[in-house]
Amino acid sequence: MTPHQNPSGGERADLLETLAKHRGFLRHTVRGLSDEQAALRTTVSELCLGGLIKHVAGVEARWMRFATGGAEAMRSEPIDWAGQFRMLPGETLDGLLDAYERVAGETDELVATLPDLDLAHPLPEAPWFEPGASWSVRRVLLHIIAETSQHAGHADIIRESLDGAKTMG
Numbered sequence: 001m002t003p004h005q006n007p008s009g010g011e012r013a014d015l016l017e018t019l020a021k022h023r024g025f026l027r028h029t030v031r032g033l034s035d036e037q038a039a040l041r042t043t044v045s046e047l048c049l050g051g052l053i054k055h056v057a058g059v060e061a062r063w064m065r066f067a068t069g070g071a072e073a074m075r076s077e078p079i080d081w082a083g084q085f086r087m088l089p090g091e092t093l094d095g096l097l098d099a100y101e102r103v104a105g106e107t108d109e110l111v112a113t114l115p116d117l118d119l120a121h122p123l124p125e126a127p128w129f130e131p132g133a134s135w136s137v138r139r140v141l142l143h144i145i146a147e148t149s150q151h152a153g154h155a156d157i158i159r160e161s162l163d164g165a166k167t168m169g
Contacts, residue, residue, distance in 0.1 A: 012111055015141045022145060023104055025152040026056060029159045029167045030093060038096075039087035042161035045154075049162075050087035050096050052155050057100040058084055060144050064107050067114075067137045070121035111141065 030038060030049050038050035058079070066074035087096070111117075117138040123129040135143070156167045 016108055016111055019145050022148040022152050025167050026155055029155040035092050038093040042158050046085055047154055049155055049158055050093050051085040052151050053096045053100055055084045056148055056151050057103045059147050060107055061103045063140050063144055064110055067140045071124035
């Protein structure tokens, strides 16, 4: 059932519908690309389209671990900080999209079943977080939506630089 078909509607449906829209923009941007095209850097940035898909999936998975288990759960899997933005040897665009789809499904299921979006955990220590701040599941979802939206825009610029295709317009 898609959020539009959910008769109960409400906040969760709105959050999931918004996240699905921005995930869709990102997926649409990589349509019809080869693995080689998805791995190309088309700007001075280190970003490539496949790397953006991988990064957004990883960010979503990490933040949802945080939503259910706090900072310790978020850090439970190592992060390849540089490699998360590139397609590494052996990675394919289809494989990255499949992984992203799995993460999205897990997020959607978790959001639909969590008893309380107000459940909060202290943020991990990092220079970009206010010391002692906590985020609720709701705030985590808003962050994932913002991250996905921002990177969908990056992807659109990269794709347009690659072959002139645009997500919108």
